[in-house]
Amino acid sequence: MAAKKFNPMTPNNEIGVNFGKSRRVVLDTHFGELATWVKATTAGTVVWRNSELGETNIIAFTAGEKLPIVCDEILTGATIDSIDETTTATGMYWITTPQFLKSL
Numbered sequence: 320m321a322a323k324k325f326n327p328m329t330p331n332n333e334i335g336v337n338f339g340k341s342r343r344v345v346l347d348t349h350f351g352e353l354a355t356w357v358k359a360t361t362a363g364t365v366v367w368r369n370s371e372l373g374e375t376n377i378i379a380f381t382a383g384e385k386l387p388i389v390c391d392e393i394l395t396g397a398t399i400d401s402i403d404e405t406t407t408a409t410g411m412y413w414i415t416t417p418q419f420l421k422s423l
Contacts, residue, residue, distance in 0.1 A: 344393045344411035352415060357393070358385035360410030366394040377404045385414070 342350070344357070349370070359365060359380035367390040368375045375397045378386065393413070396405040 354413035356414040359408035363408030
């Protein structure tokens with residue numbers, strides 16, 4: 320039996336999360352595109368920025384965790400709601416997911 324072709328109009332409903340591109344995070348360096356996931360190999364906090372929304376946020380990671388964070392930069396630190404926050408997680412990667420998949 321042949322495998323069913325993917326429907327490009329419903330990308331992640333048929334195959335789960337599909338990663339399209341991934342790179343190592345370099346702190347304070349714009350990715351050049353919006354990532355939709357971030358992975359950290361060590362536990363710690365991550366200060367992230369989505370420049371399209373003008374938002375800077377913080378989140379905590381456990382070791383090896385990946386989270387659906389839409390951002391284009393991981394910052395060394397920032398002041399969020401009058402609190403100085405610092406990225407302490409290491410071994411980070413950013414990942415994109417395509418909006419549409421091409422049919423096989």
